[in-house]
Amino acid sequence: MTWTLTPAGNYASHIPRWNELNAASVASPLLDAAFVAPLLDHFGTGRELLAICERGGRTVAMALLAPRGKGVWASFQPAQQPLCMWLSVPDEPLAPLLDGLLRALPGLPLLLGLTQCDPQLAPRPSAGARQRTLDYIDTARITLGGGYDAYWEARGKNLRANLKKQRNRLEREGVATRLQLSGAPEEMAAAVADYGRLESAGWKGGEGTAVHADNAQGRFYRAMLEAFCRRGAGCVARYWFGDRLVAMDLCVEGPDSVVVLKTAYDESVDKHFSPALLMREESFRLLFERGLQSLEFYGKVMPWHLQWTDEVRTMYHINYYRWPLLRQLHAKRSSTE
Incomplete structure (x- = not known):
């Protein structure tokens, strides 16, 4: 050796x-x-x-x-x-x-x-x-097997009821929601710029740790996502309330798994709404339909992770x-x- x-x-x-x-x-x-x-x-x-x-x-x-x-x-x-x-x-x-x-x-x-x-x-x-x-740290994953309906039914009643209540309120207020998925290499520069603006407007912007299109983090995420997207293994999820961008995920895929690298949401949204949770309710359904085996978070387990999974290591x-x-x-x- x-x-x-x-x-x-x-x-x-x-x-x-x-x-x-x-x-x-x-x-x-x-x-x-x-x-x-x-x-x-x-x-x-x-x-x-x-x-x-x-x-x-x-x-x-x-x-x-x-x-x-x-x-x-x-x-x-x-x-x-x-x-x-x-x-x-x-x-x-x-x-x-x-x-x-x-x-x-x-x-x-x-x-x-x-x-x-x-x-x-x-x-x-x-x-x-x-x-x-x-x-x-403890980190969480979701096994993407058994179908989304069975997975969603196994989530806590509070999560399911809360998101249903939020969607009903948005509908009453005439706010249309939309999930947008971007996976083309030429879309990543704009996606990272959007992500940077969203994150910079929150607490990370105040601490100087936010992604920005022109800082080292922004340049890294753009280059990395472009490389993954060239082979169909990168994705950015945007979630909209009408024409207002309220949440984003940056993701990459392997042979049988997807990793959520970064999440940002509009912290000025009415506290009655959880844009990132609403986004994931829709995006996770699509992942179950893809035939992948697992979704990884890799961050430190937070209370919101445990609403989506009990798989912690x-x-x-x-x-x-x-x-x-x-x-x-x-x-x-x-x-x-």
């Missing part, structure tokens, strides 16, 4: 085998090069490394890594990426891979971290003398230490904080 390190600026020349490894392992759209390459372009610092492991001429693992301070390397994890950028074939034990990579990294690192791992894609490993896992981090004593000291220190 041999690890090779190269600057992440060379990632483009390794895209074919990155995508091949993704397809052979987790098959996640968030680990497809169409998602990863724009992350590097817009959020990389130039210090990231692409790590490639081969055994007998076969690529068995790849990762994107970044330095995290003295003696520490970790998976490259910009805020726009919900998942750990690590890929490995299912039949390759994790601990020897991490041990080899830790020893191959420059600067005699003491700790290698893999952050935001999904147990749905890679089962949480057991603790070891040099390996420790930590809870990250805990994502996790992995710490791998150069020596067992370091693991013991780190665990002891963490338990006292």
Whole structure:
């Protein structure tokens, strides 16, 4: 087993085998090069490394890594990426891979971290003398099976009654609702600009964290969505009250799943209405009809997620230490904080 390190600026020349490894392992759209390459372009610092492991001429693992301070390397994890950028074939034990990579990294690192791992894609490993896992967040998914009518009937009475009440009120007030789906590459610039205006008008705009067509986030989402849409795997959902845009979702698809990346809604809408919930009632019906297997949220579970699903799992981090004593000291220190 041999690890090779190269600057992440060379990632483009390794895209074919990155995508091949993704397809052979987790098959996640968030680990497809169409998602990863724009992350590097817009959020990389130039210090990231692409790590490639081969055994007998076969690529068995790849990762994107970044330095995290003295003696520490970790998976490259910009805020726009919900998942750990690590890929490995299912039949390759994790601990020897991490041990080899830790020893191959420059600067005699003491700790290698893999952050935001999904147990749905890679089962949480057991603790070891040099390996420790930590809870990250609970996240939710929806299994898109059994038909929408059965799924909707299983939702809580409060959700169903509340949305019916909202629709009746909108009808009485003469407000027509409309779901608009956009999936052409040439539509993504306008879609991201619309999303940015919607998000910038809310609390994220006040904090300076909103997507905007001209900031790094906006440029990333545009480039990434255009790449997915060129192969029919990207979609932006807009929801309208009459001619007023009130909610949006940015989504990408994999072979059998769809991921809701970002959601924004008009926070000035009358509090009697929940534009994002109304949008999802309609858009989820369409997803059930598509034959996909699952819908992923990947954000921290919020009360509104639990109105749509009871499928919740805990994502996790992995710490791998150069020596067992370091693991013991780190665990002891963490338990006292």
